Amino acid sequence: MKNCIITPTFREHFKYIKKYLESFKKYVEDKDIPLCFIISRDEEREFGEIVKAYKDLNIQIIIFDDLLDKYNILYTPTELLHRFDKYCYQTIKKLYAILDLPYDRFLLIDSESMWIKQTKMKDLFDSYFNHPYFAYSILSKREIQNQFQKVLLTNINYLLKDENKKWYLETFSWFIDKKILLDIIKQYGSPFDMVQKLWLFWNGDKTKIALFEGLLYYQFIDKNNQKYNYTILDIEKELKKYLGNIEFAKYIKNFKNKLNCNGGLFEFFSLLLTDSNVLTIADLCNHNRFNILRLENSDCNFDVQKQFLTLVQPNILAVSQEHCFGQNMNIFWKFKRAVLEHRYYKRFQKHFNLVKGVLCQLATFIKSLFSLPLDLIRIVVLIIKRRDFIFR
Numbered sequence: 001m002k003n004c005i006i007t008p009t010f011r012e013h014f015k016y017i018k019k020y021l022e023s024f025k026k027y028v029e030d031k032d033i034p035l036c037f038i039i040s041r042d043e044e045r046e047f048g049e050i051v052k053a054y055k056d057l058n059i060q061i062i063i064f065d066d067l068l069d070k071y072n073i074l075y076t077p078t079e080l081l082h083r084f085d086k087y088c089y090q091t092i093k094k095l096y097a098i099l100d101l102p103y104d105r106f107l108l109i110d111s112e113s114m115w116i117k118q119t120k121m122k123d124l125f126d127s128y129f130n131h132p133y134f135a136y137s138i139l140s141k142r143e144i145q146n147q148f149q150k151v152l153l154t155n156i157n158y159l160l161k162d163e164n165k166k167w168y169l170e171t172f173s174w175f176i177d178k179k180i181l182l183d184i185i186k187q188y189g190s191p192f193d194m195v196q197k198l199w200l201f202w203n204g205d206k207t208k209i210a211l212f213e214g215l216l217y218y219q220f221i222d223k224n225n226q227k228y229n230y231t232i233l234d235i236e237k238e239l240k241k242y243l244g245n246i247e248f249a250k251y252i253k254n255f256k257n258k259l260n261c262n263g264g265l266f267e268f269f270s271l272l273l274t275d276s277n278v279l280t281i282a283d284l285c286n287h288n289r290f291n292i293l294r295l296e297n298s299d300c301n302f303d304v305q306k307q308f309l310t311l312v313q314p315n316i317l318a319v320s321q322e323h324c325f326g327q328n329m330n331i332f333w334k335f336k337r338a339v340l341e342h343r344y345y346k347r348f349q350k351h352f353n354l355v356k357g358v359l360c361q362l363a364t365f366i367k368s369l370f371s372l373p374l375d376l377i378r379i380v381v382l383i384i385k386r387r388d389f390i391f392r
Contacts, residue, residue, distance in 0.1 A: 003125045004103035008038040008093045009111040014050055016111045016321055021054050023327055027115040027315075030122055034058050037111075038097050040077045041065040067096045073192050087210040088195045094213055095191040098181055105129060108174040108213075109292075110319050116326030119315040127289065128175045133231040134218045135170035135288075137265040141236070144261040151208050156215050158201055159194050160223060168218035170235045170264040172292045172318040176217060180228065184220050233288060235266045242284040247277050270295040270323075273304045282311035296320040 009017065017037075024035070039047050041063050051059050064077050073080070073092075081089045098106050105125055139149055149167060157164055188194060195211055202208040221228050240248045254272045255261060269281060270293070285293070293314045295305055309325055317323060 001105055001125075001129075002103040003105050003107070003121065004034045004036055004101055005107050005109060005121070006036050006038065006094060006097055006101075007109055007111050007113075008090060008097075009047075010039065011043050011046065013111045014043075014047060017047075017050050019114055019321055019327055020111055021051065021057065021059075023114040023116065025054065025057065026327070027118050029118065029120045031056070032058050033121045034060050034101075034103065036060045036062055036097065036101060038062045038064055038067075038093050062097050062100070064093055067093075067100060070100065071096055071190070071192070083206075084195055084199065084209055085206040087212060088198070091211045091213045091216075092191050092195060095181065098176055098178055099185075104178055106176040106178065108176060109172075109316065112321045113316055113318045114321060114326050115316050116309075117313055117315050124291070124315060125175070127291075128173060129177070131231065131289070132175070132177075132228075133233060133288065134168060134173070134221070135233040135235040135238070135266065136166040136168045136218070136222075137170060137235050138165050139167045140165045142261045143256060146260075146262050148210070149262075152210055152212055152215060155198055155201075155208075155211060156219050159188055159197060159211075159216065160219060162219065162223060164219055164222070166219070166222065167215075167264060168222075169212065169214050170233075170266045171290055172294055172316075173290070174214060174292075174318075180217065180221065183224075184216065235264070238284055238288070239266070239281075242280040243277055244280075247280065250274075251277060267294065268296075270305055270308070271297060271300070273301055273308055275304060278304050278308050279311070282308050285312045285314075290314070292316040292318050294319045295325065296322045 007020070021035075025031070035057060037047065037051075037059065039061065044061065044063060047061065051061075067073075068075060068077065068080070075083065077089075080092065084092075094108060107121075107125070139145055139153060153165065153167070156162070185191070189197070191213075194216075195209070198209045198211060221230050222232055225232065239251060243251060251272055254274075255265065258271055259268055273281060284290075290312070291314045293312070293316075295309070295317050296319075305323070306325070317325065
């Protein structure tokens with residue numbers, strides 16, 4: 001089976017690529033695995049300048065414009081984005097790359113991701129696909145329900161002719177089996193066909209034409225799991241089992257207070273780690289082989305996150321580089337995260353600039369105050385000098 005890593009990116013995220021590649025170079029043993037980046041044609045030269053320093057890696061650049069041409073999608077990337085907005089745009093970008101590339105198994109990771117542990121990618125792929133899994137929570141159980149998430153579930157249910165209340169984006173092991181994707185397409189049409197159906201369904205309302213490939217892929221598997229035999233985890237039950245009723249209640253309270261019940265129940269777990277739950281959540285991750293995780297804002301609970309990483313030792317930190325681990329484990333980055341990006345420092349900057357402005361105005365006032373008598377004397381002298389002209 002041939003493996004491949006796919007990373008869609010765009011100009012605003014090029015700033016993350018260096019750390020992404022440096023971490024890959026440092027920690028990945030089988031460096032010959034294809035790293036396929038998807039960009040638009042007008043970004044090719046700029047992106048090429050970034051990656052030219054990594055000629056020892058198997059970097060492949062996929063031009064999105066060429067994919068659209070090849071699959072007879074009569075839009076430029078800009079036109080596609082304008083018509084369907086970013087979520088459908090990103091899904092089309094990823095899924096057509098998977099269809100086009102000559103590989104069997106894929107890992108989708110964002111350009112903000114970083115490897116933080118010695119990793120053999122073949123072993124990571126094999127470990128997942130030998131016992132594949134994903135997790136879900138029930139959106140309707142939440143005290144607060146995000147309206148956009150409800151729209152996303154409505155869209156997937158419409159496309160798959162299903163009635164499902166599960167939110168599948170709980171973990172970041174975004175592995176894709178091309179055979180399963182082809183099964184989806186065979187039954188429900190191409191990715192672009194599905195996006196077009198949503199456009200018609202919502203009568204062109206771009207705020208609701210949204211398709212997440214992960215939700216589509218996992219819900220299809222769930223619906224046909226007698227064929228695919230995935231382990232499908234109810235993350236709420238897992239949390240209750242490991243945390244117990246009291247700690248689970250605290251977790252849910254923090255999920256509401258800190259995250260307003262947005263996203264997955266476990267998606268942003270690093271922000272909900274505490275001294276009292278870190279050991280059990282680490283056990284949950286180890287038992288279920290969660291080795292690609294999202295950690296961020298580690299300045300808020302750095303010691304607990306560091307303890308968690310020691311216990312779990314994930315291979316990849318996905319989606320965000322806003323943490324203090326791996327290549328970010330240095331005093332400069334930690335100072336930046338802990339101080340310069342903290343709301344207290346930003347408030348200090350705001351007040352400092354305000355005080356600075358007031359002081360500048362005060363200095364101008366004092367200068368004017370002292371200048372006023374001198375200016376008056378100069379005017380009197382001027383009048384005396386020109387009295388003949390004035391009073392003639």
